[in-house]
Amino acid sequence: MNQIEYENYHDTSKAYDNTRIPIGIEIYLGCFAGTNRPLLEQNILDAGCGTGNYIQALKEKVGHLYGLELNGGMLAQAREKCQNDANIQLEQGSLLEPLPYHxxxxxxxxxxxxxxxxxAASSQENFEPVHKLIKEAQRILRPQGVLVFNTSSHPQLYDGFWWADLIPEAVGRIAKRFPPIEIMNSMLKEVGFDRVGIVVPVNTVLQGENYLDPMGPLKKDFRDGDSTWSLATNEELERAFERVRTLNQEDSMVQYLETRENLRKNMGQTTFIFAYK
Ligand SMILES: C[S@@+](CC[C@H](N)C(=O)[O-])C[C@H]1O[C@@H](n2cnc3c(N)ncnc32)[C@H](O)[C@@H]1O
Structure with a gap:
């Protein structure tokens, strides 16, 4: 792991797809359709493509897909999945470096x-690496090309995930690494992007079918599906486990999930920010 990375994706890559699905594919297609070439002639880059889930979901809808991913374990999963797809090209590399494209x-x-x-946790409120990535995006996009980030707002981090309430300290830690949406907006405009907007899909969750597993937090695979868990101390984890056991034993988990889900259904888990060159 490098200094900034806090999740061991080498270990979690094999089980990653058990608890993560691609979401917002229709949002992407809408954004791509707003550029000046037909979808089937477009070149699309997935920056930090992970196990290739988004690339797979889009491969029949757009011309060519490129994936750039830092972690060898995640990339190996993506390569296996994409091995028979002639319109997909994957590469190992870091988004903290100049992007390897013309x-x-x-x-x-x-x-x-x-x-x-x-x-990095220490560079909060600076978000320089994100600023640099936006500048690189501006360089490698064609005129009228579109940049789309799927991220989460701070309120979504706290209340868009039911289990976040079990590990509030870890959520506080990860929130410092998430650029607030207003800052993303300003950075995009400052770099020269136009038509900046957001879409918040409230009906879709990153973890798919497994999301509402009432025993989920007790399972490693479930926790591996979101890096927030890796920022919880052992003591905080134990406290969360105890709470999950008690809620299940006392039959109050259904009520708890309902209360938490009412919040999520209002705000969603993710925010898609798009901007055109
Ligand atoms: C939460 S996962 C998301 C993976 C994929 N985008 C998805 O949504 O399924 C974060 C990904 O970012 C990758 N990553 C982290 N730092 C990176 C960097 N500096 N350059 C490229 N990828 C990076 C990780 O290895 C991991 O695959």
Missing amino acids: DDTFDGMMSNQVLHHLV
Whole structure:
């Protein structure tokens, strides 16, 4: 792991897909359709592509997909999944470095739940790595190309995930790594992007079917599906486990989930920020 990375994706890569699904594909297609070339002629970059889930979901809808990913374990999963797809090209590399692509290459660039991995806890409120990435995106996008980030707002981090309430200290830690949406907006405009907007899908969750597992937090696979858990101390984890056991034993988990889900259904888990060159 590098100094900034706090989640061991080498270990979690094999089980990652058990608790993560691609979301907002219709949002991406809408954003890509707003550029100036037909979808089937477009080149799209997935920055921090992980196990390739978004690329797979889009491979029949757009011309060519490129994935850039830092972690060898995640990339190996993506390579296996994409091995028979002639229109997909994957590469290992870091979003903290100049992107290995020529100017004016892509019609669209997306990045799903990656920004918080680029920001060191100590560099909070600076978000320089994100600023640099936005500048690089501006360089490699074609005129009228679109940049889309799938991230989460701070309120979503606290109340868009039912289990976040079990580990509030860890949520506080991860929140420092998430650039607030207003800051993202300003950075995009400052770099020269136009038509900046957001879409918040309230009916969709990152963890798919497993999300509402009432025993989920007790399972490693479930916790591995969201890096917030890796920022909880052992003591905080024990406290969370105890609470889950008690809620289940006392039959109050259903009520608890309902209360938490009412919040999530209002605000969603994710915010998609788009901006055109
Ligand atoms: C939460 S996962 C999201 C993976 C994928 N985008 C998805 O949504 O399924 C974060 C990903 O960012 C990658 N990542 C972290 N730092 C990175 C960097 N500096 N450059 C490229 N990828 C990075 C991690 O290895 C991991 O695959």
